Every structure is written in C-alpha cells, then in structure tokens.
Amino acid sequence: MAKQLRRPNGAMGSRVGNMMNKANEFLYDFTLSVMQPSSGQSILEIGFGNGKFFDKFFAKAEGLKVTGLDFSETMFNTAKGNNKENMESGKLSLHFGSSQQMPFPDNSFDKIFCINVIYFWDEPHQHLLEICRVLKPGGRFYATVRTKESMLKMPFTKYGFTFYETDKWKLQLTDAKLQFVEERPADEPIIDFDGDKLLVQSLCVVAEKGN
Numbered sequence: 001m002a003k004q005l006r007r008p009n010g011a012m013g014s015r016v017g018n019m020m021n022k023a024n025e026f027l028y029d030f031t032l033s034v035m036q037p038s039s040g041q042s043i044l045e046i047g048f049g050n051g052k053f054f055d056k057f058f059a060k061a062e063g064l065k066v067t068g069l070d071f072s073e074t075m076f077n078t079a080k081g082n083n084k085e086n087m088e089s090g091k092l093s094l095h096f097g098s099s100q101q102m103p104f105p106d107n108s109f110d111k112i113f114c115i116n117v118i119y120f121w122d123e124p125h126q127h128l129l130e131i132c133r134v135l136k137p138g139g140r141f142y143a144t145v146r147t148k149e150s151m152l153k154m155p156f157t158k159y160g161f162t163f164y165e166t167d168k169w170k171l172q173l174t175d176a177k178l179q180f181v182e183e184r185p186a187d188e189p190i191i192d193f194d195g196d197k198l199l200v201q202s203l204c205v206v207a208e209k210g211n
C-alpha cells in the first residue's frame with residue numbers, strides 16, 4: 001500500500017487512485033479554501049493522482065490556467081482520460097515527470113500546491129528549489145499534509161513515509177529561499193481508508209517566494 005501511494009502503478013494503482021478520491025476530497029476543498037485562486041491565475045498541482053478534482057478549481061475562478069505534474073505513468077494516463085474536455089479547451093495541461101526536476105520555465109506560476117505528496121520527498125531540498133524557481137516572485141506554495149499524529153494511525157505509513165514536522169519544514173523552506181507564511185489546521189470528517197474509519201487532522205502549510 002505504501003509503495004502504491006508513493007507512485008500508483010497498474011491495476012492496483014488505479015484502485016488506489018479511486019480510494020484516494022474518497023479519502024482525500026475534503027483536503028481538496030480545504031486547500032482550495034486556503035488558496036483562494038483568483039481570475040486568470042496560473043496554478044500548478046504536483047501529484048494530482050487520477051485528476052478527479054480539477055473541476056473544483058475551474059468552478060472557483062474565471063480564466064484559471066491549471067497545470068499538473070505527476071511521476072506515475074498510471075495516474076498520468078488515467079488523469080488524461082478523466083480530463084479530456086479541460087485539456088482540449090486549453091485550460092488544463094498535464095505533464096508526466098517529477099517535482100525534483102520540473103519541465104517548466106522560471107517564474108511560471110502564481111500558486112503551486114500538493115496534497116499528500118511531501119511525505120515521499122526523500123530529499124525535500126531539491127523539490128523546494130524547483131518550486132521556488134518556477135514560482136513567480138510573490139507566488140505561494142501550499143503543501144497539504146496530515147499531521148504526524150494522524151499519520152501514525154495508518155499502519156502503512158511505517159514504510160517509506162517522512163512525516164511533516166513544522167520546525168524541520170521551516171528550515172527546509174528557508175534553505176530553498178522560500179518564506180514560511182502560515183500553517184492552517186483542519187479537522188477532517190471521519191475518513192474511510194481501505195475499510196478503516198479514521199479521525200484525522202490535516203494542515204495546509206503556506207510559503208511564499210519573495211519579490
């Protein structure tokens with residue numbers, strides 16, 4: 001399960017993608033409420049999974065240009081199938097690749113977000129440097145995570161997950177020339193993860209690139 005959550009693959013990966021939709025929809029609504037995208041902004045999602053929630057963004061503001069990046073071939077192909085209209089109309093573009101080395105020019109995005117992704121960054125520094133590079137000056141990065149206490153309730157997080165810790169994250173942001181702005185908490189409704197009913201808490205951690 002831990003391996004599939006890190007990088008969903010094949011038929012099992014597709015099932016995990018559907019499971020994540022049920023477990024994580026609240027986190028998409030929460031992250032959107034913190035991000036408050038405004039008309040015409042350019043937004044990047046890192047680790048979009050099967051891409052079921054892009055419409056929530058388009059419903060929030062006019063003229064958004066949304067880009068997605070995911071390093072799972074299974075998720076990339078599934079998300080393309082789930083978003084044909086958005087891609088054909090030019091509002092959404094999806095890319096296969098890793099946040100460690102992004103295929104985007106400097107200063108491209110007003111906002112970058114990721115949900116349930118940073119646990120898998122073995123060396124966050126390189127990812128954060130890339131995020132800083134592709135953010136526009138004054139742009140913001142939103143990382144939504146479940147708290148360490150909540151993650152410990154899920155048995156599979158013993159394998160290959162790095163839990164979010166505020167102090168470490170602040171240092172990592174500073175090392176990549178990003179400024180910590182705030183940490184917004186949310187109590188989630190009880191989630192059903194693979195048959196387990198869990199009461200968990202999450203955080204949206206916001207950082208900014210200087211002007």
Ligand SMILES: C[S@@+](CC[C@H](N)C(=O)[O-])C[C@H]1O[C@@H](n2cnc3c(N)ncnc32)[C@H](O)[C@@H]1O
Nearest residue numbers: 005007020024047049070071072098099115116
């Ligand atoms: C646990 S899933 C979360 C999916 C979705 N964001 C959600 O919360 O339901 C992690 C996703 O991030 C992708 N991912 C993990 N590390 C990545 C990286 N370094 N670059 C791009 N995508 C990554 C995985 O392939 C997977 O689709």
